[in-house]
Every structure is written in C-alpha cells, then in structure tokens.
Amino acid sequence: MKLKVIKVMAILTGLIGSTLFNRFMEGGALFMSLILACLLGCLFFSYRSFSNIKSNPDTASNMLPHIRDCGALALAIGVMGTLLGLISALDVIEEVGPVAPQIMAGGLKVALLCPLFGLFAFGISRLSTLLIGITSKP
Numbered sequence: 001m002k003l004k005v006i007k008v009m010a011i012l013t014g015l016i017g018s019t020l021f022n023r024f025m026e027g028g029a030l031f032m033s034l035i036l037a038c039l040l041g042c043l044f045f046s047y048r049s050f051s052n053i054k055s056n057p058d059t060a061s062n063m064l065p066h067i068r069d070c071g072a073l074a075l076a077i078g079v080m081g082t083l084l085g086l087i088s089a090l091d092v093i094e095e096v097g098p099v100a101p102q103i104m105a106g107g108l109k110v111a112l113l114c115p116l117f118g119l120f121a122f123g124i125s126r127l128s129t130l131l132i133g134i135t136s137k138p
Contacts, residue, residue: 027113031081035114038074039121042067046128053136060136064129071125078118085111 024032049063089107093099 023113024117026110027117028081028085031077031114032117034077035074035081035117035121038070038077038118039124042070042074042121042125042128045070046125046132049128049132050135053132057136060132064132067125067129067132071122074121074125075115075118078115078121081114081118082111085114 024036045063045066049060049067052059052063089111093104
C-alpha cells in the first residue's frame with residue numbers, strides 16, 4: 001500500500017513540477033528569473049527575520065523593509081515583462097496583419113504568466129510581513 005502511495009506521489013510531483021517548469025519558461029526566462037530572484041530574496045529575508053525574532057527583535061524588524069521591497073519589485077517586474085511582451089506582440093501583429101483568435105488567446109495567456117508569478121511573490125512577501133508583525137508583538 002505504501003509503495004502505491006509513493007508511486008502516485010512521485011507521478012503527481014513529476015507532472016506538477018514539469019508543468020510549473022513549462023509555465024516558467026513560457027512566461028519568459030529573463031523576467032521570470034528576475035521575479036524568482038526577488039521571491040528567493042523575500043524568502044531569505046523572511047527566514048532571517050523569523051530566526052531572529054526571539055533572540056534579536058531589532059534585526060527581525062529591520063528585515064521588514066527588505067521583504068516588502070522584494071515583493072514590490074517582483075510585482076513591478078512582472079507588470080513590466082507583460083507590457084514589453086504585449087508591445088512586441090502588437091508590433092508583430094501590425095506587420096503581419098490579421099491573426100487567428102486562437103493565436104491571440106494563446107499569446108494573452110502567456111502574457112499573463114509573468115504578472116501572475118509577480119503577484120504570487122508579492123503575496124508571499126505581504127504574508128510574511130504580516131506573520132512577522134503578529135509574532136513580534138509582545
């Protein structure tokens with residue numbers, strides 16, 4: 001029984017992992033990587049803040065602006081990536097002429113991946129600042 005559960009979990013992890021990686025690459029490697037760097041920075045500063053919350057509350061509170069800045073930067077990069085992608089897509093449509101609605105829908109779907117990931121990173125940063133604020137109160 002345990003072996004079947006492990007096999008199912010491995011299959012699901014592989015499917016989810018490959019799907020997330022494919023979506024990451026669809027969104028544009030440059031902007032998605034920058035957003036990922038912001039998310040990792042946010043997680044690093046959150047970990048550092050949570051680890052120092054009892055022993056050194058000043059260090060924990062000094063990390064809050066860094067967490068907020070990483071989240072806001074991720075959101076801004078996501079929006080910028082979308083706008084640049086849409087501008088370049090509209091330039092191509094202008095040169096080529098009319099396009100099929102399926103192609104336009106696929107392009108819009110891809111254009112929304114970057115701000116979605118930026119919004120996810122922003123949400124993580126806001127959640128961590130909220131938790132740090134709650135746990136640092138005496």
